Amino acid sequence: SLSNARKYYHLHKNFERAFEYILKQDLAAIEPGKYPVDGDDIHAAVSLKDGYQAADAKAEAHNNYIDIQVCPSGKEQLGWKPRERCTSPKGEYNPEKDVIFYNDQPDTYFSLQAGQFAIFFPEDMHVPMIGEGPIKKLVVKVKL
Numbered sequence: 001s002l003s004n005a006r007k008y009y010h011l012h013k014n015f016e017r018a019f020e021y022i023l024k025q026d027l028a029a030i031e032p033g034k035y036p037v038d039g040d041d042i043h044a045a046v047s048l049k050d051g052y053q054a055a056d057a058k059a060e061a062h063n064n065y066i067d068i069q070v071c072p073s074g075k076e077q078l079g080w081k082p083r084e085r086c087t088s089p090k091g092e093y094n095p096e097k098d099v100i101f102y103n104d105q106p107d108t109y110f111s112l113q114a115g116q117f118a119i120f121f122p123e124d125m126h127v128p129m130i131g132e133g134p135i136k137k138l139v140v141k142v143k144l
Contacts, residue, residue, distance in 0.1 A: 002070070002115050011119075018042050018068055018140045027072035027114070030138065037140070044140045051076065051131030054109075059102040059127045061086070063093065065141040067120040069128060071112040074135035078118060079106025079127030086125050098141075 005019040021037050021044065035044040051074070052058075061083050069078070081104060088103035106127050112118060120126045122144070129135060 068140040070138040072136045077130040081107040
């Protein structure tokens with residue numbers, strides 16, 4: 001829950017700044033787009049689009065950034081699996097976008113609702129944007 005965000009500040013030197021950015025936003029009103037926060041160290045993006053069926057959603061992981069994902073509106077389901085157990089990459093790692101996709105299926109699924117967040121480290125393969133109808137998504141990228 002975002003109300004407990006302070007408990008996560010110690011996990012990374014830039015988490016306090018990243019969470020303070022999130023907590024200062026009017027999440028109901030924030031518009032889709034890209035938002036600089038602190039140079040290369042922290043940046044954010046907001047999207048608003050219809051969710052995917054689980055079979056059509058993209059499994060992904062990142063090498064250089066941690067994702068803090070927030071669902072300001074809608075109900076989003078996410079998938080997760082330890083990256084070390086992923087065996088089927090879908091193409092090569094893209095260093096410009098800091099992403100690699102996988103054909104692997106998640107081991108577990110969970111839901112995010114308004115006021116909640118998930119953190120994904122490079123060790124976490126994750127499948128975002130599973131759901132029906134419009135989902136607003138805020139992703140804050142924190143450089144390792």
